[in-house]
Amino acid sequence: MRLLNPALKGLLKLRWSAIDNFLLNPESTQVMVFNSLINNGQFTEFGRQYSFQNINDIKEFKNNVPVHEYEDLKPYIQKMMEGTQNVLWNSPITWFAKSSGTTSDKSKFIPVSNESLEECHYKSAKDVLALYYHNFPQSGILSGKCLTLGGSHQVNQLNTDSYYGDLSAVMIQNLSYFTQLIRTPDVSIALMPEWEEKIEKMALSTIKEEVTMIAGVPTWTIVLIKKIFEITGKNNVHDVWPNLELYMHGGVNFSPYEAQFNTLIPSKQMHYLETYNASEGFFAAQDIIGRDGLLLFLNHGIFYEFMPLEEQGKPFPETLQLEDVVIGKNYALIVSTNSGLWRYIVGDTIQFVSTNPYRVKVSGRLKHFINAFGEEVIVDNADYAIAKSCKITNATINDYTVAPVYFSDHANGCHEWLIEFDQAPDNKEFFIEQLDKSLQEINSDYEAKRYKSIALSTPIVHFLPKGTFSEWLKSKGKLGGQHKVPRLSNDRKIMDEILEFSKKK
16 A cells, blocks of 8 residues: 555645636636536436527526426436436436435435546545645555445345445445555445444454545444444554544534544544535535535536525525625525436535635535434424324324434434324333334435444433423413424434423423
């Protein structure tokens, strides 16, 4: 690996030149990306439907093409999954990234083109390292390997030519031989579908490697580190990997995990770098370690629009380009990509923290959600689980709220529910079992985290006395038709308030 270090550093210097170019010319870079997408899209079924050949500028594009949620593009994607080409994109689509469920589906499938892999996901990964080296030019991370750890890496075959898996699986399966040399664990382990066995084998395999950086969601990274401690008898990651210096994370809020990582890796040489990537694309990454805000990647095959939240629900909402955004205002992120997503609502809300350069932070979701562990549970998922559990147990509810219980040194995380029943179930434990089972049924990411309780434990459920929620709202001066108890929260503020109120009551 050390022999490759100079060559890799040279490659990252070239990537910094490309980054510097879009930093100097952000608006014109986005126009160039837009023109390229339209030129490619005009030869597709979607492009012919919306007359891409007659679109000459961004304004005409916005006037001709409505914004889309997944359900709107699903008929096109279904045709692609059945083997039809030139539907949304003009090069062959043979891979689909399985992502978290929508209101009507347990999972959604995002098309991934070769262009998206090379010009977005892989290029962005190189740019993350280029940004890191720009912060720490004397770094030795390229002298070792990157431990990559995402969600479930199982690859499934759709038909003779097409496959699906989560984004991690798609990326690992398509990596070049050269890139495989600088990552761990071996593909045969990374693509194992059974998580309990995989964590064990991943730990046994990687403790023998010189790991200098880790990339993955905090939930599974903590599980892996604890398994490594169990095997080695160590209690400090640097006793296993003395040259580890970088952890790249994204997907969930890192703040609740920070203290635990500082305990697992008690060292000032450790750096944490946040990324913003999804099945739809790799959007941004932290360009200055320790500073709020992620640098928006502008030349990676993605054309961005930013929708003020008051425009939500309109088929042709007013959207803004980079030159029009305002720092601190919430926008819904809309993307058109080189995988054939056209004016696609990602579902995240973002805020700009600077406009020179353009840096963003993820401020939330368009819908209430819980994504503390990468499970991406939305209100519709929780409503489904509650309704089905009540039907099975002959119970009826008045209201409920849910929040995460974060990892501790001695226990996994879980979800905590407060439920007020009009008619409570006869068997509380059976109701909890059905609630957990129903949520796994509707949300594949939650199901993966709950598998054998490796990452998430059985939910904690409190049965509240009738009237608790309305009395709490009244105590807040918010009793009335326009005020509701939030169903899902990604922090514990409301949960702890209501629990405390209930105890006093």
